[in-house]
Amino acid sequence: MTLAQHELRAMYGFLERNLNLVKRYWGWEVVWIAYSVANSIAVVLVARSANAAAGTEAFDEAAVERLVLFLSVGAVVWHYVSVVFGTVAQMVALERWEGTIEYTFMAPVRRITHLVGTSLFAIVYALVHTAVILAVIVAVFGIDVGRADFGAAAAVMVAGSLSLIGIGMMGAVLPLLYPERGEQMAWVIQAALLLVSGVYALPEHMPEPLRTLADFSPVTYLLAAMRDAVLDGAGVADIWPTAAGLFAAGLGLIPAGVWVFTQGERYAKRSGRLKRSG
Numbered sequence: 001m002t003l004a005q006h007e008l009r010a011m012y013g014f015l016e017r018n019l020n021l022v023k024r025y026w027g028w029e030v031v032w033i034a035y036s037v038a039n040s041i042a043v044v045l046v047a048r049s050a051n052a053a054a055g056t057e058a059f060d061e062a063a064v065e066r067l068v069l070f071l072s073v074g075a076v077v078w079h080y081v082s083v084v085f086g087t088v089a090q091m092v093a094l095e096r097w098e099g100t101i102e103y104t105f106m107a108p109v110r111r112i113t114h115l116v117g118t119s120l121f122a123i124v125y126a127l128v129h130t131a132v133i134l135a136v137i138v139a140v141f142g143i144d145v146g147r148a149d150f151g152a153a154a155a156v157m158v159a160g161s162l163s164l165i166g167i168g169m170m171g172a173v174l175p176l177l178y179p180e181r182g183e184q185m186a187w188v189i190q191a192a193l194l195l196v197s198g199v200y201a202l203p204e205h206m207p208e209p210l211r212t213l214a215d216f217s218p219v220t221y222l223l224a225a226m227r228d229a230v231l232d233g234a235g236v237a238d239i240w241p242t243a244a245g246l247f248a249a250g251l252g253l254i255p256a257g258v259w260v261f262t263q264g265e266r267y268a269k270r271s272g273r274l275k276r277s278g
Contacts, residue, residue: 010109014117015124018087021094022125033129037136040075043200044141047071065144066231072137073227074199077157080130081197081219082190084161087122088115088168089186093175101274105265112258119165147233153226155236159243160222162250167193167218169257173264179273193219218249 022029047067095101104114138145171189175182196206196213203214214220225242228234236243268274 007110007113010107010113011117011120014114015121018118018121018125021098033132036079036129037133040072040079040133040137041140043075044068044072044137048141068141069143069145069231070227071200072141072143073230074223076130076134076137077219077223077226078194078199079133080126080157081160081164081193081222083126083129084119084122084164085168085171085190085193086187087125088119088165089171089189090175090183091118092172093183093186096175096179096274105269105274111262111265115169115258115261119168122165122168123161145230148230149233149235150229152234152236152239153229156222156225156229156239156243156246159246159250160218160225163218163222163246163253166250166253166255166257169254170260173261176261176264176268177273193217196220198223218246218253221246 047064047070092101095104107114137143167189171186174185174189178185196203196210197217197219198206198214199219203211203220206214221242225234225239225246228239
């Protein structure tokens with residue numbers, strides 16, 4: 001067996017292990033999807049009740065429907081972002097909870113193989129979750145997505161996933177270095193991305209310094225391109241500069257994430273933090 005074949009099999013092994021964990025805790029998966037669906041529906045209901053909240057017919061029907069679609073894209077994309085980032089960033093916390101973290105770090109595989117295998121699972125897992133939520137939202141609200149270019153939306157989603165994986169790898173260092181509160185610290189990064197990336201409001205409508213910080217978040221550009229593709233039917237030719245920029249950012253952030261994680265792993269081993277749970 002060549003080295004490449006060995007690493008590919010190991011990569012698939014990490015993906016398969018995470019799939020088996022999903023099957024083991026299937027009850028939690030049902031609860032998590034139900035919560036995510038309810039949360040996304042609540043966000044879209046804000047748009048549907050816009051006129052009632054204003055106290056007058058401030059918006060015509062077309063404006064309300066566009067607002068519904070605007071918030072629907074925001075809710076769906078944010079769920080995808082949170083699942084990809086959260087799955088990668090929380091992999092250390094999950095391994096510590098399962099009691100397998102020492103075995104994983106002793107396994108004869110390259111660290112990048114471990115990280116990429118986990119990241120591939122995160123993308124598959126997030127796509128399944130997102131598809132379920134999107135189907136429920138479309139069915140409940142009868143949203144018209146006839147103008148959407150789903151090919152362009154998928155292309156920019158894949159390109160944007162690379163940046164999320166890189167940031168998630170960096171976030172995974174926090175549970176590694178701080179066993180007591182590192183997991184919560186990783187969620188702070190996710191909350192910051194939610195705040196500044198224009199999920200529920202466009203960056204140009206935000207106060208400073210949030211408006212400036214939005215320029216540094218890859219999720220900002222992912223959301224903008226997704227809304228162009230879904231709301232206005234923008235094609236691949238229209239959004240390729242954004243997709244190319246996200247792809248390039250991912251190519252830089254993933255190696256940076258691997259390097260940061262590797263440095264954190266070395267420090268954690270020297271300081272005896274792997275087995276600690278409190």
